[in-house]
Amino acid sequence: MITHEVDNGVYRIKVEGEMTIYHALEHKQALLECLAHCTEMEINLSGVSEMDTSGFQLLVLAKREAARNGRPLRLVEHSPATLEVMDLFNMAAYFGDPVVMTH
């Protein structure tokens, strides 16, 4: 489930539940949709209960697309599941976001 609120062109997106292949299509559309309209984007990952490679790829895609269009994209409040994947793939630096514990 992806929800978002808009604050002066800044899209604050919240992903809830699994970020896995079962939702990949739906998530991709939602993310790209937001990317197309935003001036700045923030993805809140605190609600992500599970992440697999496809979910992670979408974050990479979003980051890349945002960079291509010159729009800042931040990942915030990484959930444990997200952090584990980031760590395993050693990609925290790629996103360059400070990691803050949510709990």
Next chain:
Amino acid sequence: MNMDQALQTFLIESRELLQAMEEALLNLESEPDDKEAIGAVFRAAHTIKGSAGLFGLDTIVAFTHVAENVLDKVRSGEVPVNGDLIALLLSAGDHIGALVEQVAAQGVEPDEATRATGDALLQKLKAYLGVAPHSAPVAQPGEMVEHAAALQPSGGGLVGRDTWHISLRFGQDVLKNGMDPLSFIRYLATLGEIVSITTMPDAMPPAEKMDPECCYLGFEMDFRSDADKSMIEGVFEFVRDDCNLRILPPYSRVDEYIQLINDLPEDKVRLGEILINSGAVTQKELDEMLICQTMRAASAESAPPGEDVTPVPPLGEILVQEGMVQKELVDAALGKQKQARESKAQESKFIRVHADKLDDLINLVGELVIASASAALLSQRSRDMMLHEATSTMSRLVEEIRDGALQLRMVQIGETFNRFHRVVRDMSKEIGKEIGLVITGAETELDKTVIEKIGDPLMHLVRNSMDHGIEPAEVRRQRGKPAKGTVRLNAYHESGSIVIEVGDDGGGLNRERILAKALERGLVGPNQSLSDKEIYSLIFEAGFSTADAVTNLSGRGVGMDVVRRNIEALRGMIEIDSEPGAGTTMKIRLPLTLAIIDGFLMGVGSASYVVPLDMVMECIELNEVERQETRERNYINLRGTVLPFIRLRDHFREQGKAGRRENIVVVQYAGQKAGLVVDELMGEFQTVIKPLGKLFGNLKGVSGSTILGSGEVALILDVPALIQRAVNLEAQSVRQDNRAVAVK
């Protein structure tokens, strides 16, 4: 991990998934738009394929892959859901089940018949796909060998350090095949230390072309481990065909790194950075490599100009900076990871236990019950109050343990019932009647061993109801009933037993024809007057199971004697309620458990007998007058109703001295009551049922034995049989009286 255990888990999971898949498919039949159900079917197939892949069960993967592709199209709405598709998918599910049983459980190749079915199904499935399924990218197996050979020292000079360099590019289909690169990397990490890892997302196409269900990632890893090359390759065994894997052993030659860089699709400078960063090569070596490469490129004239010799001094510094940022992140992540693991442990509330272990436990509890009965008896005799108190506390606890242990084996009957959705569906198609199934009481629990054995008899009864019970649609309409017939499955608890009902709203049994048939077969005499129930139960007689009885009679009777035998083997009984034109209900009555019961202990002469406590209604002491009366006839007047009884002393030819007093124990089963006349009432007794040997198989009136605290053996009475006997005796004597009157 122990592969055998893992395989067992796979088997259990697959069966459950197939079950879920079947249920979802049946749901889809009534609600074709149910997105949840489509998702469930897809997930089941997807997961089975993935797990089968992990075990290298290629036959299962190959078949399931096609089924999954079709399901994917269903999910995306490209293929509409209709009856044909559901039928096909159900058969596909069955076929996967057959493959799992043969290939995974027995470890054999599928037999001819299965393979033929599989091929036929594949044809049909592929018709939905329209095009031939694309083949996965295939890695060249030759590569590994080549590198292994290159281990020979040669002029290129050794570089790097004590780490393996693993270069991995996943094929796009791995995710769809149910495999996640994450799990391979996690697994690799168990074999050694991943010194560094760089994720290469470069292969990801532009957003609009990117398929979120494809994998575009590649990895460059440095891995320190004592494992040998084949072990490292083994990690990726299951994706071997689906990925491009290169492994460079520690201290590989510069040449090989150059070869690697050249072979990989990503930008060469970037790859160089990664190698430096990971420490596999040094800056100097890299420069050399790049020069080498330029020279080769120049000689081959194939590389595009501009990307070759770009010395890279600043990059290293940047990477080091990144490395520092990274370290903090990793530490934070590790902390989080640990927390996640702890909360996960709390979430898993179920454990799987092998059924044998439970059986062992129940056996032990049985022995414990006997031992504690013996202790209780001794303490009673010793007249030591303290000891008595201690043993009675223990007895109570033993009782609780017994109930708890038995509870562990209790299973809801719903799962067994749900299987019939499919049976009813398939069979109604087969015989061309429209029939629905209604299930109630699915949450009723009973012993696992009973559930396992009840499946076949139920199947028989349901098929019978559908085939012979429910009339064809025209007849139903003429009789003013809805054209669609209904079969009901119901379960509930009743006085220590469970009742399972199989009902239909069909034509009911034809009393006259059954009676005529029974007379013809000599099952009843011409003068016998029988109640409706007795007549209906004739269809369970062996004589009714012949083929011509099926055609002549309104149909019922195919192997019904087998059904009854099976149920009686479970200490149960079956009876029939039938109303002409309105339907038939078969009631199966089974004991809740087969192992330990609460019994009621009675003494006759020197022997002891036990009846299940749940069946005991009341105990009455017979006074002298009544005792005289009961000598002459075999019924008494119990508060205005006739109660037939059996004198156990006579029934079992007990020789011992008659007691001063006699008691009558009123027992009830299946709505019938009878009395058992005994000498002594000895009270409640936890009874561990021990089966009688084969020798006593035909013994009427006794269903088992148990061991008393004193070490003596007591027989457990078969109450249903005794009641039947008492009622019959009484009916006979009534008939004789009638005849005597008629003669006069």
